[in-house]
Amino acid sequence: MFISIALYLLPPLHLFLYVTATTDYLQRYSPTDLILLNCGASSNLSSPDGRGWDGDSQSKFAASNPPEASSVFEASNQDPSVNQVPYMTARIFHSKFTYTFPVLPGPKFLRLYFYPASYSNLDISTSYFSLSANNYDLLNNFSASLTVSAIRPPVDYFTKEFIMTVWDNQKLEFVKISTVLKMPKLTFIPSPASFAFINGIEIVSMPDSFYARGDDNPLTYVGSDVFFYLYNTTALETVYRLNVGGQDISSTGDTGMYRTWHQDSEYLFRQSGNTPYLPGVKIKYTTKTPAYSAPVMVYSTMRSMGREPRVNMNYNLTWIIPVDAGFHYLLRLHFCEFRMEFKSVNQQVFLIFINNQTAEYDADVIHMSGGNGIPVYKDYIVLVPQGSQSKQDLWLELLPNMELKPTYADAILNGLEIFKLNTNR
Known part of the structure; x- marks a missing residue:
């Protein structure tokens, strides 16, 4: 009797697993990595869309940088059309500064949030910098102030979005390879006699082979x-x-x-x-x-x-x-x-x-x-x-x-x- 009952239960279970597997294409994507970093903020806050952003003060993502490499400021005045999070605070980089993010291998969206407003006595129009992410040069002598002034119709803030792949380091790992966290580095490099800044950083994974195949x-x-x-x-x-x-x-x-x-x-x-x-x-x-x-x-x-x-x-x-x-x-x-x-x-x-x-x-x-x-x-x-x-x-x-x-x-x-x-x- 036990054997016959077990055999009877197997087909419905198999059918359930088959249906689940074959209907994945009908579902929204659920990201394996989702990082929201509110740069210059000292506490965790939510943006108007309900998403929670981590403040980057004392952040583990920026732990390797000397204290004098950056400062934090609030926008001197913020247009009512601009969301408080992540645009009200900024981290200003006086010298080379690197964020390191633990994520799984695979393709990612990298989104950079900029609000080129006035921060203390800094002239944001004099901010020029380069940005690299692992082996990619993403920005070179970049000016957020010039970028926002060229956007039509006019805006006060903007987002730069990149798609990049975080690679497996191909070392012998003693854990299952799909669970190994990689450490992509995002490095801001101010141009000579200038400074860099950022208001927010977002990293979101995406399906493999979605754009590059x-x-x-x-x-x-x-x-x-x-x-x-x-x-x-x-x-x-x-x-x-x-x-x-x-x-x-x-x-x-x-x-x-x-x-x-x-x-x-x-x-x-x-x-x-x-x-x-x-x-x-x-x-x-x-x-x-x-x-x-x-x-x-x-x-x-x-x-x-x-x-x-x-x-x-x-x-x-x-x-x-x-x-x-x-x-x-x-x-x-x-x-x-x-x-x-x-x-x-x-x-x-x-x-x-x-x-x-x-x-x-x-x-x-x-x-x-x-x-x-x-x-x-x-x-x-x-x-x-x-x-x-x-x-x-x-x-x-x-x-x-x-x-x-x-x-x-x-x-x-x-x-x-x-x-x-x-x-x-």
């Missing part, structure tokens, strides 16, 4: 006949993350990685197209495009060209985005066709041009994703060459490809992420 998934290299291989030895700097056709999405509205998504209207060229919205749209995530890829709010809003085929054949859906010249960029385009009349392949086919070069000749969202309401994203690499100006406009254009005789003359986009590539030393 190496040999397993070569990327389209726009304007070239060869593929581009993006390895995790390359750091990425987030330049733009846009909820196309939708509203801003705060970090807590993201899918576990605390990314911020902004409206795209600032970057549209001339005709803005339509922004159809169907309340109650069910987004069907897949193992190829898991729920953490982008929030439902990204995939349930879009920008399309509209319902008039004659009009659509006479313009391109176009975004113009200023970027630094002389770098490679990764563009991730998010698509989800949720309008009920689009259910089959070849109903809507369009071209994708990046900087006047063909990135995709026959983009068909239903074909790429597998059906209506199913999200998908496509990655492209493009080189923005050096020019006479340090900034250049990166053009993204969509237009119907009527040579393939689709049912509708239309093109759509739901989301756009742009990253600058920075190969490590």
Whole structure:
């Protein structure tokens, strides 16, 4: 009797484990590492989004630095639109200063929070510094004051976001390798006769192979006949993350990685197209495009060209985005066709041009994703060459490809992420 009962119990348990394993792609991402450091603060405080930030006074993350290497200050005056945490306090670096963070190996978001305000008698416009993280040079002779003054529309504060990989040190470990903590170093180096500062530091882990995928998934290299291989030895700097056709999405509205998504209207060229919205749209995530890829709010809003085929054949859906010249960029385009009349392949086919070069000749969202309401994203690499100006406009254009005789003359986009590539030393 005991044996027969045991055999009877095994199948339901096995089925439970199978269902749990195969539905992971429907869940938000749960970060293995999440560090929030409120620089210059002496106690732990919460930001308006409810997240708890650790004060860095006497912090174990900064224990190796001499006391005279830095000072802490409060902003002399803080605009009401600026959150108290983490922007009210700053750590000022008078000489080289290193934070050391214990984290698990793997890719991480590194977010740096800056409020270039007045701190005591310091002239923030004279602050220039460099920043390195392990083998990556992330900032060089950087000025937060110049950066904030160049942002449009104007802001008083900003965040710099990087993606970098923390490596296993490959030493013989006497514990399970997945539990070994690594110690990435974040080093601020003031320029000569200057100083560095920071208001907040955030480190958040992400799924492996989410952006860099190496040999397993070569990327389209726009304007070239060869593929581009993006390895995790390359750091990425987030330049733009846009909820196309939708509203801003705060970090807590993201899918576990605390990314911020902004409206795209600032970057549209001339005709803005339509922004159809169907309340109650069910987004069907897949193992190829898991729920953490982008929030439902990204995939349930879009920008399309509209319902008039004659009009659509006479313009391109176009975004113009200023970027630094002389770098490679990764563009991730998010698509989800949720309008009920689009259910089959070849109903809507369009071209994708990046900087006047063909990135995709026959983009068909239903074909790429597998059906209506199913999200998908496509990655492209493009080189923005050096020019006479340090900034250049990166053009993204969509237009119907009527040579393939689709049912509708239309093109759509739901989301756009742009990253600058920075190969490590």
